[in-house]
Amino acid sequence: xxxxxxxxxxxxxxxxxSLSVGxxxxxGYITTTPEKTVRVRIAGNQxxxxxxxxxxxxxxAEFEYLIPIEDAxxxxxxxxxxxxxxxxxxxxxxxxLIWEVDEFFGDNQGLILAEVELNSPDQAFxxxxxxxxxxxxxxxxxxxxxxxxxxxxxxxx
Amino acid sequence: xxxxxxxxxxxxxxxxxSLSVGxxxxxGYITTTPEKTVRVRIAGNQxxxxxxxxxxxxxxAEFEYLIPIEDAxxxxxxxxxxxxxxxxxxxxxxxxLIWEVDEFFGDNQGLILAEVELNSPDQAFxxxxxxxxxxxxxxxxxxxxxxxxxxxxxxxx
Numbered sequence: 001x002x003x004x005x006x007x008x009x010x011x012x013x014x015x016x017x018s019l020s021v022g023x024x025x026x027x028g029y030i031t032t033t034p035e036k037t038v039r040v041r042i043a044g045n046q047x048x049x050x051x052x053x054x055x056x057x058x059x060x061a062e063f064e065y066l067i068p069i070e071d072a073x074x075x076x077x078x079x080x081x082x083x084x085x086x087x088x089x090x091x092x093x094x095x096x097l098i099w100e101v102d103e104f105f106g107d108n109q110g111l112i113l114a115e116v117e118l119n120s121p122d123q124a125f126x127x128x129x130x131x132x133x134x135x136x137x138x139x140x141x142x143x144x145x146x147x148x149x150x151x152x153x154x155x156x157x
Numbered sequence: 158x159x160x161x162x163x164x165x166x167x168x169x170x171x172x173x174x175s176l177s178v179g180x181x182x183x184x185g186y187i188t189t190t191p192e193k194t195v196r197v198r199i200a201g202n203q204x205x206x207x208x209x210x211x212x213x214x215x216x217x218a219e220f221e222y223l224i225p226i227e228d229a230x231x232x233x234x235x236x237x238x239x240x241x242x243x244x245x246x247x248x249x250x251x252x253x254l255i256w257e258v259d260e261f262f263g264d265n266q267g268l269i270l271a272e273v274e275l276n277s278p279d280q281a282f283x284x285x286x287x288x289x290x291x292x293x294x295x296x297x298x299x300x301x302x303x304x305x306x307x308x309x310x311x312x313x314x
């Protein structure tokens with residue numbers, strides 16, 4: 001098991017686009033509750049199965065396994081609830097950290113989020129100038145919730 | 158993905174005991190609905206993560222992955238609902254098939270089930286004389302349901 005310590009932000013402007021080439025991600029959820037999620041993801045040519053526990057502050061237990069892409073395709077098609085998440089992920093190294101910018105498509109078109117994974121919850125880090133408001137604790141921005149309540153349908157953004 | 162084609166029976170008497178040495182299984186469920194289950198299992202020193210789809214007749218889609226036993230222990234302790242299933246599994250080869258006899262403990266003490274996996278739903282096979290009533294379509298005997306409604310609490314058996 002890993003413990004994921006993550007902070008999440010909105011993104012401003014387009015400056016980040018020149019810093020990385022994105023990779024297409026498709027993902028869905030076999031189950032999603034506040035206590036746990038089971039996620040199926042295809043990133044490039046690789047499938048992943050990921051189990052996450054409840055968020056406690058910025059921390060969350062995470063178990064991730066590589067799986068054959070054919071299995072991931074079949075699970076996305078037959079076992080995942082709601083519309084799939086489609087996004088492009090850009091990995092952008094800044095200082096010692098890797099920022100991940102997710103540009104969403106489909107039902108979440110228009111949403112761009114940036115995440116950074118930390119080694120401890122109180123770790124200091126530099127905020128690039130294209131980083132906007134922090135949304136770490138806003139459940140609407142959880143990918144699992146974006147399948148149920150996609151961004152294009154939010155009454156207030 | 159594999160497609161699991163399985164038939165399940167009650168067990169009569171003790172004749173089967175001399176045919177195999179059992180292995181201890183502990184398992185729990187991250188989610189269980191009629192449409193899908195996510196199971197964590199420890200069998201001997203190996204962990205398994207298994208996703209199953211809905212049963213259609215005797216058939217069910219199944220995706221199974223080996224995982225580190227430490228991950229399985231952590232998921233059983235923190236992410237699995239209900240009491241765990243504890244059982245001893247005896248594998249008994251008869252003809253071309255392997256029968257699996259599950260002797261349950263804990264909240265399901267007293268229950269003994271036999272399963273056989275087939276290559277096609279209409280495959281003919283020999284029934285050993287210690288095999289009793291078929292329960293393939295009785296949902297109470299699904300292991301996922303035995304965590305919610307354990308055998309010792311059934312009003313009628």
